[in-house]
Amino acid sequence: MAQIDLLKDCQHYEHSERAINACTELLRVLPDAAPVYNHRGIAYMQRGEWARAIADYTEAIRLSPRDAWPHYNRGRALLEQNDFASAIEDFTQAIARRGNNALAYNGRAWAYYKLSKLDEAMQDVNRALALDPAYAAAFDTRGHLYEALGKRAEAIADLRHALKLDPANPLAHITREALQRLGAER
Numbered sequence: 001m002a003q004i005d006l007l008k009d010c011q012h013y014e015h016s017e018r019a020i021n022a023c024t025e026l027l028r029v030l031p032d033a034a035p036v037y038n039h040r041g042i043a044y045m046q047r048g049e050w051a052r053a054i055a056d057y058t059e060a061i062r063l064s065p066r067d068a069w070p071h072y073n074r075g076r077a078l079l080e081q082n083d084f085a086s087a088i089e090d091f092t093q094a095i096a097r098r099g100n101n102a103l104a105y106n107g108r109a110w111a112y113y114k115l116s117k118l119d120e121a122m123q124d125v126n127r128a129l130a131l132d133p134a135y136a137a138a139f140d141t142r143g144h145l146y147e148a149l150g151k152r153a154e155a156i157a158d159l160r161h162a163l164k165l166d167p168a169n170p171l172a173h174i175t176r177e178a179l180q181r182l183g184a185e186r
Contacts, residue, residue: 003029010039019043034064038073045077053077068097072104079111087111102131106138113145121145136166140175147178156184 009022023040030036041056057074060067075090091108094101109124122145128138143158159175159182166172179185 007036010036016043016046020047032063034060034067034070037063038067038070041070041073041077045073045080050077050081054081066097068094068101068104071097072101072107075104075107075111079107079114082114084111084114088115100131102128102135102138105131106135106141109138109141109145113141113148118145118148122149134165136162136169139165140169140171143175144178147182152182156182160184 003026006022006026009018010026012019012022020040020043023036023043026036027033027040037056037060041053041060044050044053044056054074054077057070057077060070061074064070071090071094075087075094078084078087078090088108088111091104091111094104095108098104105124105128109121109128112118112121112124122142125138125142125145128135129142132138139158140162143155143162146152146155146158156179159179162169162175163172163179169175176185
């Protein structure tokens with residue numbers, strides 16, 4: 001298979017097995033291709049293979065230390081593994097490399113939230129929303145923060161807004177559960 005076809009398949013995340021195989025084959029001919037490690041890490045994450053994903057992101061960072069995306073993606077994988085302190089470090093590195101990264105600010109906000117560092121979390125989620133005022137996941141994060149702070153009306157407003165912006169989000173059930181807890185079922 002030609003390298004261009006392998007690259008297309010490597011980025012074909014809907015079929016993680018195909019993506020992993022294509023990326024692995026591509027790495028045989030381009031062993032120092034940091035983006036390929038990053039792409040394969042995404043495919044591993046989709047399959048819930050966190051250790052493999054983290055290993056690929058780590059290699060991508062080693063090969064391309066100034067790239068923000070492997071740090072962001074490794075931060076996401078670390079969040080899934082409940083390694084919140086390490087996730088914060090990676091999201092911080094992603095922000096240092098690309099300061100306008102709303103995704104990294106929101107990821108770091110969620111990690112701070114999980115560590116009960118609510119002031120830091122609120123600063124980051126508000127920064128994410130300043131960068132992207134239509135970012136549904138950030139409204140969801142802030143809604144959970146408001147709930148933790150006992151600000152029921154603000155929590156309900158943000159959680160409802162998150163659902164309005166992205167009703168098909170695969171994690172929308174968590175948002176709906178929060179609204180139920182708050183006595184504000186749709």
